[in-house]
Amino acid sequence: MLASQIGYFSLILGLIFSFLLVASSIKNFNDSNKNINQKILTLSFLQLFFVITSFIGLIFSFISSDFSNETVFNNSHTTKPLFYKISGTWGNHEGSLLLWLLILTLFIFLFLVKSNEQPKKYRLLTLLFQQVIIIGFFLFLLKTSNPFNQLFPVPKEGLGLNPILQDPALAIHPPILYLGYVGSSIVFSASLSAVTQNYISKEWALHIKKWILISWFFLSIGIMLGSIWAYYELGWGGFWFWDPVENVSLMPWLTLTALLHCVLVLEKRITLTSWIVVLSIATFILSMCGTFLVRSGILNSVHTFANDPERGIFILIFLFILILLSLLIFFIFHKEKSENIKKIFWLSKETSILINNWFMMYFLSVVLIGTTYPIFLDVISGLKISVGPPFYQKLIVPFLIPFLLFMAIGPRLNWIKSKLENKLSLIIFFILSIFLAFFILKKLNLDLLINTVLISSAFYLFFITLRDFFIKKFNNFSQTTAHFSFSILILSILFNSILSSEIIANIKVGEKFQFNKGNILFEKIVKNESSNYQSVIGHFKIKNDDGKIIYLKPELRIYNQPITITSEADIKTTFLSDTFLVMNLVKGQEYFNIRYQVKPFMIWIWISVSLMSLGGLISVFKKKHEK
């Protein structure tokens, strides 16, 4: 009771501080002082403090199962384990928005603290733009999705948390992803303010690069955690389904990756300025667009928990106000700088980065069209379609080949103008990769041309970057790490998709199912009681084609609040492959439907994404930038 009261009033105080911040930064903007007023820092800190208080208030309400709070009532239950009570705080619409707000205020405070060397007006304007976003979120929260709504009479028991959300990966997935999304809001505000101040320069690039890298790091990790959750919890036996919500998190990642590379160019020479501003705006707008698509229920997806058109309309209007605002600022203030006119030499790092950008934009447009086209079609013609994985695969996969090749060669070029050095080794490695890919695929009897070319280009990137580790030593270590991990990622995805095998069968207890040279034996079922669910555990003994025997125990869970049946896959992970077994109840039958999959190199997908993100993170802490 008390905790949610405190939370609610802190939220209102936080909003008041937003207005105070706006007023004092406008006042501070034109005075003669060279530095920004210390008062602004204090105000920003207080705002952060109140939002944190509010968030802690909500966490307390969840821990103490205070069902007078509507959010707690809807999303919690007394029998739920403590860990999930806490993670339930941001596992729902209201709480997750409060978390957004928390991260927004945290980042702007950190920005103010960390940007001392930057011009005063630039910092103040960034603060102003950021406050516009913050105020928007405060109003959204208070008006349409207040996390502290009171219920009277107080219910005795809550309605429980969606059981598919009771998973450790998912408990940390939203906060991390939000750090990425919100990090891009700083990039957005900062680039708008740099445009108005005509401050897009090498110094600015150096300073904003850190923020881009930080949000890129969190976004990558956040997407990966979501994918891990989908793999382990949803039990669909894959890691990426081109689900609209997954796409929506991928889109800002693509623009952010493009931006990251462009800023490297800007560090060297003043060029591509308009493009950089457009990318900064696009990244944040796409993140917001993601929030809109997920939270409004306009899309059908595993993530659409809330289905409230009023909220949707609010975010939609807010989103378009931000788009309009940024467009106007861009068109009114932005002036191309004269140095721009200098041409970019065709064989240079700039060119390869531009090529990288074209590819990113191509991938982005494929994903964007695939995700939003059904909405447009539905509104215009009333047709309902859903765009599935084949669309994305057909359009994206072939273009990975040149993308990977450029990724291998690009970093070897010099800035401005260069000659391709070590041509011989580049060619040798290329031939080596083709042979390697060819022989591997020949051995597996899968030597389709597209496979061979794809895998050889991935191998090519792999070898070239591997060689860079030895030749370049620690010069540009982060970039090499990131590119190297990307080649592992692509290789593991490719091998995973070609080598995966799947067996689907209906099987009774005690039965044996034969396949090729192996078999699956359904030994028995064991029933189990846990605090908030009952489970039926199937014991399976599987003999693989190679004669190896493994035991797998997939589970069916029946959660009591609300009554939901989920199936937990049992997954055995080794460095070489994952074995995956999931069982499902066939309504009213004695037999179970089982799906048994062998998925090679699964773990390498997670490892490589983590490594790649780490590469980005190293770059944040790197003092000296590359030559």
Next chain:
Amino acid sequence: MKNKILLTTIISFFAFCFIIFYKGLNNSNIYSPEKNIKKNIPIFITKDFFSENEVSSKEIFTGNNFYILNIWSSWCVPCKKEHPILMELSKNKSIKLIGLNYRDNLNNAQKFINELGNPYSQILIDEDGTLAVEFGAYGVPETFIIDKNKKIIKKFIGPLTLDLSKKIKSLIK
């Protein structure tokens, strides 16, 4: 000048997106999955509900008209809810309503029909539920629209509503 044109174009593009999204928000996004469309009905032999004689699918789907196959059960609460709509549909002469009694106790099912009326021109028994699975059903109630060529053209999961019954009528026209 050039900038102004560009700006206007971009803004009008976003305005267009806004309208689409705005309209999209008000659209309902609940719809039946388009599975099993244009799939042939399974060939089966089962018992008739009243006579308990064996009947085959060939004998049942003989006429040159539309069929509605409705999977129901006396223990299924939503089935009771959709029953009046089925009764109303059964007045339509161009449709033949066929009931599939899913995993039910025959006595209870008889009672259900006696109490609420019989909309079906024929009821089939699906004692172990396999027939429903062959049709591709997920549960009860479910309704399949079968056209003159014995193909399933539409499937509705869950109880029928007034809206859906209008849709069925328009489909059959």
